[in-house]
Amino acid sequence: MEFDDVINSRYSVRKYSDKPVEEWKLLKILEAGKLAPTAKNLQGQHIYVVQTPEERAKFQDEWSMTFKAPVVLIISMKKDLEWISHFSGLNRGETDAAIITDEMMLQAHALGLGTCWVGWFDPIKVKEAFGLPDDETIYNLLPIGYPADDAHPGPNHPLRKPLTETVTYL
Numbered sequence: 001m002e003f004d005d006v007i008n009s010r011y012s013v014r015k016y017s018d019k020p021v022e023e024w025k026l027l028k029i030l031e032a033g034k035l036a037p038t039a040k041n042l043q044g045q046h047i048y049v050v051q052t053p054e055e056r057a058k059f060q061d062e063w064s065m066t067f068k069a070p071v072v073l074i075i076s077m078k079k080d081l082e083w084i085s086h087f088s089g090l091n092r093g094e095t096d097a098a099i100i101t102d103e104m105m106l107q108a109h110a111l112g113l114g115t116c117w118v119g120w121f122d123p124i125k126v127k128e129a130f131g132l133p134d135d136e137t138i139y140n141l142l143p144i145g146y147p148a149d150d151a152h153p154g155p156n157h158p159l160r161k162p163l164t165e166t167v168t169y170l
């Protein structure tokens with residue numbers, strides 16, 4: 001897929017088929033995350049791959065939204081490797097996690113897979129369910145799988161503000 005096509009055709013997939021994700025594709029997605037830029041190249045990410053039925057069953061609908069996808073990545077950052085900007089006070093670990101998530105998302109789509117960025121989850125419950133360490137911050141979930149035959153973009157997908165509203169040439 002051309003880069004333009006990847007950007008233009010991606011949408012948040014919220015219904016998945018049962019078809020398993022090939023191991024080589026999953027590895028390619030994880031490699032894309034590895035190549036993402038991170039503040040000071042700290043690479044503090046810790047990505048958990050949830051794909052066995054037993055592990056996937058630990059996600060509960062009332063505190064996490066994973067759409068029963070065959071693979072779910074938990075994107076977590078090691079707290080001591082999150083750069084806090086001394087200019088703005090902003091935690092750049094969250095930025096790192098976002099870039100990593102986005103690059104994996106685009107790579108998955110380029111491989112014919114669907115994804116949905118998920119922020120609607122309780123990180124405390126995720127930590128408890130999977131026994132994740134306290135010295136990490138969980139930022140995102142990324143369900144991955146083949147879109148179901150009747151999967152379709154959500155109503156918000158086409159709603160994009162025009163550049164005249166969001167860009168200022170100085």
Ligand SMILES: Cc1cc2nc3c(=O)[nH]c(=O)nc-3n(C[C@H](O)[C@H](O)[C@H](O)COP(=O)(O)O)c2cc1C
Pocket residue numbers: 010011012013014065116117118119120121153154156157158
């Ligand atoms: C930080 C962030 C959190 C999100 N959380 C959720 C979520 O919890 N559940 C969900 O269905 N979509 C979630 N989304 C997806 C957005 O709703 C979606 O990207 C947006 O509506 C545009 O639609 P599109 O991705 O199909 O273009 C999230 C996206 C971002 C960037």
